Amino acid sequence: MIGCVRDFFTYETTKSVVVKSSTIGIFNRVVQLLIIAYFVGWVFLHEKAYQVRDTSIESTVITKVKGLGLYNNRVMDVADYVTPAQGASMFCIITKLISTEDQIQSNCAESEVKKAKCTNNSNCTEGASAPNGIMTGRCVDFDNSSKTCEIRGWCPAEIDSLKIEPMMEVENFTIFIKNSIRFPLFNFTKGTLLPSITVDEIKNCNFNMSNIYCPIFRVGDILSFAHQDFYSIANEGGVIGVKINWVCDLDRSAEECKPAFSFTRLDAVSQSNTVSKGYNFRFAKYYKSQNGTEYRTLIKAFGIRFDIIVSGTARKFSVIPTLINVVAAFTTIGVGTVLCDIILLNFLKGGDKYKAIKFEEVSEVTDSLSNSNELYQGSSTQLSVQQLGKHSEDSGAYSIGQHG
Numbered sequence: 489m490i491g492c493v494r495d496f497f498t499y500e501t502t503k504s505v506v507v508k509s510s511t512i513g514i515f516n517r518v519v520q521l522l523i524i525a526y527f528v529g530w531v532f533l534h535e536k537a538y539q540v541r542d543t544s545i546e547s548t549v550i551t552k553v554k555g556l557g558l559y560n561n562r563v564m565d566v567a568d569y570v571t572p573a574q575g576a577s578m579f580c581i582i583t584k585l586i587s588t589e590d591q592i593q594s595n596c597a598e599s600e601v602k603k604a605k606c607t608n609n610s611n612c613t614e615g616a617s618a619p620n621g622i623m624t625g626r627c628v629d630f631d632n633s634s635k636t637c638e639i640r641g642w643c644p645a646e647i648d649s650l651k652i653e654p655m656m657e658v659e660n661f662t663i664f665i666k667n668s669i670r671f672p673l674f675n676f677t678k679g680t681l682l683p684s685i686t687v688d689e690i691k692n693c694n695f696n697m698s699n700i701y702c703p704i705f706r707v708g709d710i711l712s713f714a715h716q717d718f719y720s721i722a723n724e725g726g727v728i729g730v731k732i733n734w735v736c737d738l739d740r741s742a743e744e745c746k747p748a749f750s751f752t753r754l755d756a757v758s759q760s761n762t763v764s765k766g767y768n769f770r771f772a773k774y775y776k777s778q779n780g781t782e783y784r785t786l787i788k789a790f791g792i793r794f795d796i797i798v799s800g801t802a803r804k805f806s807v808i809p810t811l812i813n814v815v816a817a818f819t820t821i822g823v824g825t826v827l828c829d830i831i832l833l834n835f836l837k838g839g840d841k842y843k844a845i846k847f848e849e850v851s852e853v854t855d856s857l858s859n860s861n862e863l864y865q866g867s868s869t870q871l872s873v874q875q876l877g878k879h880s881e882d883s884g885a886y887s888i889g890q891h892g
Contacts, residue, residue, distance in 0.1 A: 724766030
């Protein structure tokens with residue numbers, strides 16, 4: 489126990505040993521060079537670790553769609569085919585409609601023949617749910633060739649398997665996208681709509697990768713950038729992502745802070761599914777007749793949904809991250825010394841000799857005085873140091889002891 493306590497209260501200090509070995513010297517310089525190259529090339533130049541970053545981007549998106557289409561002998565404008573109408577970062581352009589008009593609350597035959605087919609009343613459970621209503625328990629004629637369970641709900645029941653062509657004019661519709669961003673840490677603001685742009689320039693421009701500050705996007709061009717076929721996505725519906733990424737180095741001019749646009753199909757996984765392909769939704773328009781009867785038009789809509797996704801990072805020089813990474817670089821250079829010590833002491837020929845020179849033990853021992861007269865006269869204790877020059881066979885430590 490005493491030995492453990494004594495070993496605990498020891499102090500270790502470094503000792504410089506110059507090893508004149510070209511092998512270990514070259515290895516040491518190569519490791520140091522690699523570490524310096526990593527910090528200079530990757531940490532400072534590529535990752536710009538001398539800058540502080542702000543990723544908490546504040547963003548707002550305003551959108552407008554323009555274009556006229558002809559569908560089912562009706563002229564469709566923005567109010568007919570865009571939902572929701574708020575002009576937010578997510579909106580849908582309807583490309584195809586399946587309408588079930590003049591529905592009222594009553595009893596009728598279920599239109600889903602495969603799910604509600606019957607031959608007699610025993611096949612229909614009263615109160616059970618059907619795709620378009622609640623079963624009444626009766627089996628009724630659906631058409632001349634089949635019978636289905638009668639339901640209570642909005643009648644006539646919807647038939648959504650009709651084959652209808654999409655509105656082809658959508659390909660030439662245009663979308664106005666205005667994005668404004670702010671990095672709160674640096675109080676830096678910018679937008680995709682430059683202050684210097686004029687009304688005539690907006691009317692005559694069209695977005696492309698070489699004209700990123702034009703806010704007018706043609707639907708067909710967006711689908712082309714996303715590698716999508718217009719007819720396929722207009723017929724089944726789909727979700728397109730318009731990504732705007734701001735990467736700003738604020739140590740440079742503000743003009744160099746530019747948005748980077750990319751386009752992708754966000755529901756690409758659904759294209760490989762056999763069911764629930766594309767994108768569609770239902771909504772209804774409600775009316776009341778003069779006698780107070782409520783009726784509605786049910787609409788199943790297929791469309792292209794656009795999601796405007798904004799992200800960004802701003803960077804600027806700061807003393808604190810610079811000092812942290814400089815200190816880290818100098819500290820990491822010491823790894824070369826550790827690796828060289830491991831190789832020197834364990835793998836090179838003459839490792840025991842190096843151990844004996846590198847490690848020494850110094851023990852402080854106070855001798856008793858040879859006579860009391862010297863103590864009475866106030867003389868100082870005389871210490872003599874004898875270097876014992878012995879080598880420990882287990883650790884190779886070179887020991888120096890003191891004794892009087």
